[in-house]
Amino acid sequence: MSDRYEPPSVLKDVLYGVSPHLQLSIASEFVGTWNQHLKFTGHHRSCLLVPDDRVSLPSARFFWDNSFLFSFDVDDTYQLAIVLNRWLGDNAMPSALRKEFPWLEIGTLADYYEQGRPVEGEFLQSWDEMLNEFYGLPAELVEGHFAVNACRLLTAMRSRGYDRRLRAGQSLWTLILSRSRRHGLREEQQAIAFMFHEEDNGMDVARGTCRDVFQAMHEERDDNIVRMTTVTLNTEIVAMLDQLVCVEID
Structure with a gap:
């Protein structure tokens, strides 16, 4: 991994290259004025990629109905694309993500969202x-x-x-x-x-x-x-x- 920060536009192209499904089914936009964030949006869900100028890849923060549920520091673009697809493309439930990605730290608030509460x-x-x-x-x-x-x-x-x-x-x-x-x-x-x-x-x-x-x-x-x-x-x-x-x- 490079130690140079990659602009959001470059990261977006990389993610779409890894997973064309992201470009076809999930909306994306740049938010922020000075330090642009890359935001992917699905049905009542979103993921915000927050840049860190100290490293080349950002922190990924995942939301449901605008409520923060979990995050992780990205060190593998391919892995990020898979999680994005599952969260936004497939609307995978938090319990399923815990099983598929044991390294994800997903708090109990996510369980209440999954249960409709x-x-x-x-x-x-x-x-x-x-x-x-x-x-x-x-x-x-x-x-x-x-x-x-x-x-x-x-x-x-x-x-x-x-x-x-x-x-x-x-x-x-x-x-x-x-x-x-x-x-x-x-x-x-x-x-x-x-x-x-x-x-x-x-x-x-x-x-x-x-x-x-x-x-x-x-x-x-x-x-x-x-x-x-x-x-x-x-x-x-x-x-x-x-x-x-x-x-x-x-």
Whole structure:
């Protein structure tokens, strides 16, 4: 393999040369302005080849319905063409790819897509990420009130199954739950924000649109804040969560 970076146009020609089927059945385009990526698109699936100017071949990232599922660093163009054909041309399922290509590291989110439960899988993954995020805070926060309380509340809510019905996210050290299909919230979307106190075992909880919640977080309003002296999954919070899960996923 050459140690010189090959432009996306050259790589595209190489892939089509290895597998003419790619050119016949799979759309491709160049995306990006300065550092062009090569994107192949099939039915609700895609593969993005991300260049690295340190090596001649890119990283291949695979998506289903615009959700990232797995990737690998390309060191064999022929191998890449085979995986592309299976993923985009044949719509091979993740379980089949694991058997055919044991070296691929495909996470559990792919299984939810294969089972027709993509939103549930994405929600569950978001809670995993939040727990990892809070446990990964600096030691002085993990050992104090803040991170411990956040993780306890997350765990308590998970035990009731809210992790399958709500997306978990954060803004700095504030936990935010929503019914957002994708990461990131629009102003009009409904959300609940849990603002944990650093100095004691309390928290402030804000419920409303994303605009309302962020105004509360930035102390621009307090009429939608419930102040609690302890971090616990009480009946008031359960009522808020039950109202939120009734909101349509958006």
